[in-house]
Amino acid sequence: MSWLDKPASETQIAHRARLWLYALAALVMAFLVLPTIIVIPMSFSASQYLEFPPREWSLRWYANYFGSTAWMQATATSLKAGLLTMLVATPLGTMAAYGLFVSRLGWARWVMPVLLTPIIVPVILVGIGAFYAYVRLKLVNTLLGVVLAHSMLAVPLVVMVVTSALKSYDMNQEMVARSLGASRPRAFLLVTLPQIRFAVVTSAVLSFLTSFDEVVVAMFVSGGDNSTLTRNMFNALRDQIDPTIAAISTVMIAVSSALILLSQLPGKGRR
Amino acid sequence: MSADAGPNAAGLARDARVERVVLLGLSLPALALVTVTMILPVGWLFWLSFLADDGSLSLVHYQRLVEQPSYARIFRTTFEVSALATLICIVLGYPLAYVLSQLPPRVAGVAMIGVLMPFWTSILVRTYAWLVLLQRRGLINTWGMELGLWDEPLALVHDLNGTLIGMVHIMLPFLVLPVYGSMRAIDRDYLKAAANLGAGPARAFRLVFFPLSLPGLMAGAIIVFILCLGFYVTPAVLGGGKVIMVANRIANDIEIFFNWGAASALGVVLLVLTMLVLWAASRLLRLDRILGGHGT
Numbered sequence: 001m002s003w004l005d006k007p008a009s010e011t012q013i014a015h016r017a018r019l020w021l022y023a024l025a026a027l028v029m030a031f032l033v034l035p036t037i038i039v040i041p042m043s044f045s046a047s048q049y050l051e052f053p054p055r056e057w058s059l060r061w062y063a064n065y066f067g068s069t070a071w072m073q074a075t076a077t078s079l080k081a082g083l084l085t086m087l088v089a090t091p092l093g094t095m096a097a098y099g100l101f102v103s104r105l106g107w108a109r110w111v112m113p114v115l116l117t118p119i120i121v122p123v124i125l126v127g128i129g130a131f132y133a134y135v136r137l138k139l140v141n142t143l144l145g146v147v148l149a150h151s152m153l154a155v156p157l158v159v160m161v162v163t164s165a166l167k168s169y170d171m172n173q174e175m176v177a178r179s180l181g182a183s184r185p186r187a188f189l190l191v192t193l194p195q196i197r198f199a200v201v202t203s204a205v206l207s208f209l210t211s212f213d214e215v216v217v218a219m220f221v222s223g224g225d226n227s228t229l230t231r232n233m234f235n236a237l238r239d240q241i242d243p244t245i246a247a248i249s250t251v252m253i254a255v256s257s258a259l260i261l262l263s264q265l266p267g268k269g270r271r
Numbered sequence: 272m273s274a275d276a277g278p279n280a281a282g283l284a285r286d287a288r289v290e291r292v293v294l295l296g297l298s299l300p301a302l303a304l305v306t307v308t309m310i311l312p313v314g315w316l317f318w319l320s321f322l323a324d325d326g327s328l329s330l331v332h333y334q335r336l337v338e339q340p341s342y343a344r345i346f347r348t349t350f351e352v353s354a355l356a357t358l359i360c361i362v363l364g365y366p367l368a369y370v371l372s373q374l375p376p377r378v379a380g381v382a383m384i385g386v387l388m389p390f391w392t393s394i395l396v397r398t399y400a401w402l403v404l405l406q407r408r409g410l411i412n413t414w415g416m417e418l419g420l421w422d423e424p425l426a427l428v429h430d431l432n433g434t435l436i437g438m439v440h441i442m443l444p445f446l447v448l449p450v451y452g453s454m455r456a457i458d459r460d461y462l463k464a465a466a467n468l469g470a471g472p473a474r475a476f477r478l479v480f481f482p483l484s485l486p487g488l489m490a491g492a493i494i495v496f497i498l499c500l501g502f503y504v505t506p507a508v509l510g511g512g513k514v515i516m517v518a519n520r521i522a523n524d525i526e527i528f529f530n531w532g533a534a535s536a537l538g539v540v541l542l543v544l545t546m547l548v549l550w551a552a553s554r555l556l557r558l559d560r561i562l563g564g565h566g567t
């Protein structure tokens with residue numbers, strides 16, 4: 001009996017009878033993964049027209065990217081904005097998640113949904129709202145403005161990730177530390193934080209990526225010397241298909257993937 | 272109760288209360304950030320949408336939304352595109368989640384990387400990838416013509432097709448993840464019981480498995496639909512000006528016409544519609560489950 005005839009699930013259907021299902025799943029997986037990956041080899045093409053596989057290889061689009069002051073400045077802005085967003089959103093979100101989790105006051109039930117609203121409100125509304133406010137606060141085209149808006153977008157993610165970590169953490173451990181004389185901040189830093197560190201690191205990476213990948217809000221509130229990389233890419237995309245974008249995309253994929261991989265390291269063997 | 276327990280207990284209760292307030296205070300910085308950068312500005316837009324050009328209170332912007340057929344068309348496009356994208360996500364995502372949920376956990380974990388990869392790749396990068404694949408001289412057309420499948424380059428992008436493909440690609444993980452989660456949670460003994468009682472595979476799936484996976488499917492579909500309603504980047508790049516969704520019109524009103532009142536009114540309607548969909552959904556299933564189960 002080949003594996004094809006063996007039952008595939010508890011309902012006793014044979015693998016053979018649902019090969020179509022496997023084929024469909026494989027196609028959908030390919031649809032999810034391939035388009036993004038295909039940009040990588042194409043960015044090394046020598047041709048003006050994006051072809052696959054490239055007939056001739058070259059680094060000219062990378063030379064274009066790394067040789068352009070405008071692109072480099074935008075990249076620096078995006079990296080700075082991402083790092084600062086991470087540094088603002090992670091502690092703010094973690095504090096809020098912890099505070100709301102341990103405080104049993106009725107208010108907590110009202111604060112949580114408010115902190116999560118940035119997920120639900122359409123981002124275009126967030127973008128023009130921030131723009132309107134920033135014109136009055138003189139924050140348009142400033143790094144600070146971008147960081148504040150991106151931190152606001154990242155806070156709900158941090159709150160969600162840290163809250164779910166706290167839910168699976170035994171708060172009695174902190175009680176023990178406190179009954180042995182540790183103050184609450186000390187107990188949190190020495191006992192609780194090390195145990196939820198995987199969630200905190202994950203949410204820090206998510207915060208960075210939220211900012212680094214964000215387009216719509218950046219389009220409205222960033223500009224001039226403080227244009228973000230995504231803003232410039234978006235404007236370039238609307239005009240023509242410049243293969244330099246393929247090179248930039250590859251760099252962005254590399255940055256994101258490296259960060260995700262790094263964030264998985266401390267959790268290894270613990271999940 | 273001894274006599275001196277009274278003041279002690281009262282003191283302890285007061286201390287506990289003070290501590291709870293302090294703990295709640297930990298959420299204040301985040302709350303302030305969200306309030307200042309989002310809630311107040313959006314509230315401001317709300318106010319603007321009720322002001323006429325001369326600054327007097329009026330419903331002129333909403334009146335225009337009702338009277339001009341172009342707005343009705345934009346809302347219809349937005350709903351149609353979102354509904355279609357959601358439907359395609361269900362058709363593609365449900366079978367994928369089903370297969371993944373039956374793989375051994377270790378294999379499924381590796382496959383999950385593929386599902387999650389889009390999450391950490393910028394929407395812009397993925398939209399660009401589709402532009403490259405779908406354009407007239409793009410990969411799909413080149414390959415299709417080399418293989419002799421068609422002779423003339425097909426128009427695959429800068430229209431509804433391209434927009435839908437791009438949106439489905441971005442939204443699919445949002446559907447697959449909750450469906451996968453709810454399928455993994457189904458107790459397989461139910462299916463064995465169904466088989467024991469004489470149900471064939473199709474019948475057991477229809478009567479036992481599918482209903483049990485429905486909450487995850489509903490949650491995923493609602494998230495996808497709501498996020499689709501606010502899409503901006505994908506229609507702007509892959510729609511080629513032919514697919515104008517509400518968000519695109521809002522951006523145009525600001526960037527080209529500087530018409531804050533009109534843009535705000537559109538934005539308010541978009542927000543209200545989003546909330547209505549969420550509210551309707553929360554009546555069907557518990558809202559906190561949609562938001563990841565973080566309700567208190």
